[in-house]
Amino acid sequence: MNPTLNRRRIDWINSSFITVAHVLALTAVIYLIFVRFSWWTMGLGTLWAACCSLSITAGYHRHFSHKAYKTGKLLRLFYLLFGAASLQNSALKWSADHRVHHSKTDQDEDPYNISKGFWWAHIGWVLFRDGRGTDYSGVKDLSADPLVRFQHRFYVPLAVLMGAVIPFALGSLWGDALGAVLVAGFLRLVIQWHSTFSVNSVAHLIGKRPYSLKSSARDSFITALVTLGEGYHNFHHRFQFDYRNGVRWFHFDPTKWWLAALSKVGLTWDLKRVPKEAIERARREVMASKSMV
Secondary structure, three states, X not given: OOHHHHOOEEOHHHHHHHHHHHHHHHHHHHHHHHHOOOHHHHHHHHHHHHHHHHHHHHHHHHHHHOOOOEEOHHHHHHHHHHHHHOOOOXXXXXXXXXXXXXXXXXXOOOOOOHHHOHHHHHHHHHHEEOOOOOOOHHHHHHHOOHHHHHHHHOHHHHHHHHHHHHHHHHHHOOOOHHHHHHHHHHHHHHHXXXXXXXXXXXXXXXXXXXXXXXXXXXXXXXXXXXXXXXXEHHHHHHOOOOOOOOOOOOOOOHHHHHHHHHHHOOOEEOXXXXXXXXXXXXXXXXXXXXXXX
């Protein structure tokens, strides 16, 4: 284990819950194979995975953390409810940590600093306390949002409601309430966790750096596949306020397509885009830097 981890105190609440969630996710697989397989339950799990994943990528990340576009109360509420079901903390805390990550990338203050090792960046930072707590000074704009404050205050009951109670109630409609909680609640949750965590670990370790050599962030197609487009991380760190991660038309970025589609019906607007000239200039600078080595 990384020596850095040994100097930190275990967060027993997080560690215990994450362990239990993984056990229940495995139980869900066993349940589907040996007890009951229901297409309705699988459909609910898929729907919950899509809603929760978009609430993190389009909501927590591109809207709340980076203000890459604007939207109304209805969509923000959707993000906050399903974001709670994602059990990655409230949007306020998530954004606070993420903004520090961008301002202090690869430095000691970076909450999921890849320099401390793959496993620290992936999940270790969630399992251990560093004693510093969360700095909310960088998210005063979000603290002014009543919906964000509401979710932050009632995060735990909302997480239970959206992550377990509602799946249980829906599953009871076709007589598979237990399966619905196991699949839409815990199997979905664990898969989503590791998908999101891969941006902090894999996308800072494997891939190309076509837009900037100043940080460890890399463009990783593999990560993009499992995170609805969040894997083009080198571009994102260079141009963090662009609503796109996959900037080229052929890049796999369903979150970008979701936001663009919603803009057609007026649910999102002011989608920020970096000028092509700035993007090409960044690429030329990287190529020039490499040629000098």
